[in-house]
Amino acid sequence: MEFVRVDGKDCGDVVLYALSTCRWCKMTKQLLEDLDVGYRYVFVDLLDKDSKAKAQEQMRRHDRSGSFPMIVVDGKDVIIGYNEEQIQKVAER
Numbered sequence: 001m002e003f004v005r006v007d008g009k010d011c012g013d014v015v016l017y018a019l020s021t022c023r024w025c026k027m028t029k030q031l032l033e034d035l036d037v038g039y040r041y042v043f044v045d046l047l048d049k050d051s052k053a054k055a056q057e058q059m060r061r062h063d064r065s066g067s068f069p070m071i072v073v074d075g076k077d078v079i080i081g082y083n084e085e086q087i088q089k090v091a092e093r
Helices: 023-034 049-062 084-091
Strands: 004-006 014-018 039-043 070-073 077-080
Touching (some): 004 023, 014 023, 070 084, 077 084
Parallel strands (some): 014 039
Antiparallel strands (some): 004 039, 014 070, 070 077
C-alpha cells in the first residue's frame, strides 16, 4: 500500500486513512493543509483488494470501528472523524 506524502511542518508521523468520496475526509485533508501539517494519506476505497484489507487491518489496530476519516499520529494517538480541535492540537506539536 502506497501513501501519498503532503509536505508541511513536522508534527510527528501523521497518517490519514480516508475515502475518496467522503466529504469529511476532504475537509480533514484541507484542514491539515491549511494548518501546514506534513502528513501521509491513503484513499482506502481506491486500493486493490489486498492493500485495502491491509489498510483496514492497520486501522482496526487503532480503533475497532473502522470509521473514516482516521488520523493516526506517531502510531498511537488517534483522531476519528472530522475533529477540528484535535487536529489543531496536532498542528501545535
